[in-house]
Amino acid sequence: MPRRDSATPPPGDLPHGPHGNRRVYGREMQSRSPASRTGRPRSAAADAAILAATREALVDLGWSKLTLGDVATRAGVAKTTLYRRWAGKNELVVDAVAELFDELKLPDRGSLAADIEGVVLQFASILALPEARSGLMAVVAEATRDEALRERIRASVVDRQKRLVLEGRSRAQARGELPPEPDPASSARTVDLIFDMVAGAVVHRTLVSAEPADEEWVHRFTGVLLRGLAGEAAHPADG
Amino acid sequence: MPRRDSATPPPGDLPHGPHGNRRVYGREMQSRSPASRTGRPRSAAADAAILAATREALVDLGWSKLTLGDVATRAGVAKTTLYRRWAGKNELVVDAVAELFDELKLPDRGSLAADIEGVVLQFASILALPEARSGLMAVVAEATRDEALRERIRASVVDRQKRLVLEGRSRAQARGELPPEPDPASSARTVDLIFDMVAGAVVHRTLVSAEPADEEWVHRFTGVLLRGLAGEAAHPADG
DNA sequence: GGCTTTCGCTACGAGTCGTAGCGTAATGCC
DNA sequence: GGCATTACGCTACGACTCGTAGCGAAAGCC
Numbered sequence: 001m002p003r004r005d006s007a008t009p010p011p012g013d014l015p016h017g018p019h020g021n022r023r024v025y026g027r028e029m030q031s032r033s034p035a036s037r038t039g040r041p042r043s044a045a046a047d048a049a050i051l052a053a054t055r056e057a058l059v060d061l062g063w064s065k066l067t068l069g070d071v072a073t074r075a076g077v078a079k080t081t082l083y084r085r086w087a088g089k090n091e092l093v094v095d096a097v098a099e100l101f102d103e104l105k106l107p108d109r110g111s112l113a114a115d116i117e118g119v120v121l122q123f124a125s126i127l128a129l130p131e132a133r134s135g136l137m138a139v140v141a142e143a144t145r146d147e148a149l150r151e152r153i154r155a156s157v158v159d160r161q162k163r164l165v166l167e168g169r170s171r172a173q174a175r176g177e178l179p180p181e182p183d184p185a186s187s188a189r190t191v192d193l194i195f196d197m198v199a200g201a202v203v204h205r206t207l208v209s210a211e212p213a214d215e216e217w218v219h220r221f222t223g224v225l226l227r228g229l230a231g232e233a234a235h236p237a238d239g
Numbered sequence: 240m241p242r243r244d245s246a247t248p249p250p251g252d253l254p255h256g257p258h259g260n261r262r263v264y265g266r267e268m269q270s271r272s273p274a275s276r277t278g279r280p281r282s283a284a285a286d287a288a289i290l291a292a293t294r295e296a297l298v299d300l301g302w303s304k305l306t307l308g309d310v311a312t313r314a315g316v317a318k319t320t321l322y323r324r325w326a327g328k329n330e331l332v333v334d335a336v337a338e339l340f341d342e343l344k345l346p347d348r349g350s351l352a353a354d355i356e357g358v359v360l361q362f363a364s365i366l367a368l369p370e371a372r373s374g375l376m377a378v379v380a381e382a383t384r385d386e387a388l389r390e391r392i393r394a395s396v397v398d399r400q401k402r403l404v405l406e407g408r409s410r411a412q413a414r415g416e417l418p419p420e421p422d423p424a425s426s427a428r429t430v431d432l433i434f435d436m437v438a439g440a441v442v443h444r445t446l447v448s449a450e451p452a453d454e455e456w457v458h459r460f461t462g463v464l465l466r467g468l469a470g471e472a473a474h475p476a477d478g
Numbered sequence: 479g480g481c482t483t484t485c486g487c488t489a490c491g492a493g494t495c496g497t498a499g500c501g502t503a504a505t506g507c508c
Numbered sequence: 509g510g511c512a513t514t515a516c517g518c519t520a521c522g523a524c525t526c527g528t529a530g531c532g533a534a535a536g537c538c
Contacts, residue, residue: 041515042515068495079517134384140380141380144369144372145373189459193460195443196460201436203443220471232463278536317485317486327527
């Protein structure tokens with residue numbers, strides 16, 4: 001059999017990635033949901049090669065000109081293999097871009113302002129990558145007409161970011177920098193508001209205004225955000 | 240000649256639209272830039288019909304499945320006519336979506352907070368339209384790899400929004416709600432920051448979080464933003 | 479009437495899509 | 509080791525879209 005493993009890049013191992021319930025495998029998941037123990041297992045190396053090839057194609061071609069045939073060729077796999085694992089271009093790109101957000105961390109820098117600035121700068125550096133710029137907005141646009149795709153994005157990209165907001169807030173509350181919120185519903189709304197403001201501003205700055213979210217910008221933005229949030233306790237629902 | 244004017248919807252007049260230098264007509268603009276007075280003029284009704292058909296197709300199909308042939312059929316024009324006026328799908332969608340933002344106004348409601356809330360609610364109501372949701376993000380994604388398209392979006396969508404920010408700020412400064420900024424460079428940076436925060440948050444709330452930017456959300460957001468900006472005078476470049 | 483430009487229509491090669499079918503490879507179970 | 513089961517590579521296919529070329533006719537200006 002003329003295998004071409006020599007063409008596959010060194011993909012590391014990545015048995016099924018560090019993600020939770022991502023990589024749902026489009027169509028045939030429900031029919032083998034318990035555990036398909038028998039038969040030839042899917043190649044984990046092929047997974048990694050395909051996702052890497054997808055990011056490479058995003059850089060070279062952008063989303064609209066990216067074709068699954070080209071990705072398959074780059075990854076050194078057959079086009080049919082690709083269709084067996086992903087339902088279409090959207091799902092593939094979501095998974096490929098989601099891996100970029102794996103390295104988002106929240107190092108404890110001692111103050112809420114410093115923590116936020118650090119996370120926002122990390123987020124900005126990811127959005128500065130061309131594979132993230134071309135891919136992320138395109139799948140978000142597609143998701144406006146595809147509920148399942150929206151859920152996939154939420155699970156693999158958004159929720160991972162939101163966890164950082166939650167963690168940072170609880171730290172800040174422990175430090176006394178933010179007031180505690182006993183009502184869980186109100187607390188969730190606050191987290192949603194913060195998240196929309198942070199992610200929205202960085203995305204808009206990077207992709208629409210097309211200017212870098214550098215340290216000066218992030219510092220100003222963080223200042224405005226924190227002062228506004230801190231003042232919210234003094235104006236609780238001032239209708 | 241088997242014309243099919245019966246198929247063209249009642250497009251109104253719209254001689255060349257209320258836009259400034261939009262509708263650049265892709266390729267052949269530079270060769271007829273002074274004024275082409277001779278020959279058969281282009282049908283303004285066809286322009287309006289094409290843009291309306293584009294929005295209709297965005298609602299029915301979304302960006303990725305929208306084809307120029309389908310738009311031409313819906314508009315009752317030949318596909319070649321469409322290609323004579325627009326360079327491609329991206330430029331066409333930008334123009335079609337840009338018309339949605341024409342009705343953005345800044346009514347003077349007496350206070351900065353009320354002005355901002357009014358504009359943000361208008362912006363949110365436009366983003367709630369399916370033709371705006373599917374189209375806008377897609378062209379922004381494409382623009383990450385196309386400088387000319389980015390400029391087209393800036394001229395026809397972004398700048399029109401930014402003018403509202405400028406106008407609202409000058410009103411607020413006249414009222415004493417915001418401190419004056421003598422330095423024009425710093426002033427421009429402030430406007431950019433506000434704009435990225437407002438537009439980014441609304442877009443993220445509407446398209447990524449997929450939840451409505453209703454009055455309650457807008458009220459909270461506006462409060463955080465204004466308190467943060469008002470406090471900036473007290474912390475001038477405390478970095 | 480001449481000149482110029484636009485318009486509708488048809489036709490075309492090139493490229494992509496997603497799937498079917500086949501033979502082969504790699505596992506687990508007996 | 510043999511068997512069943514699943515994954516893989518490869519080829520081929522009809523259907524669709526793309527963007528353009530060419531034609532005759534229409535609609536303006538002089």
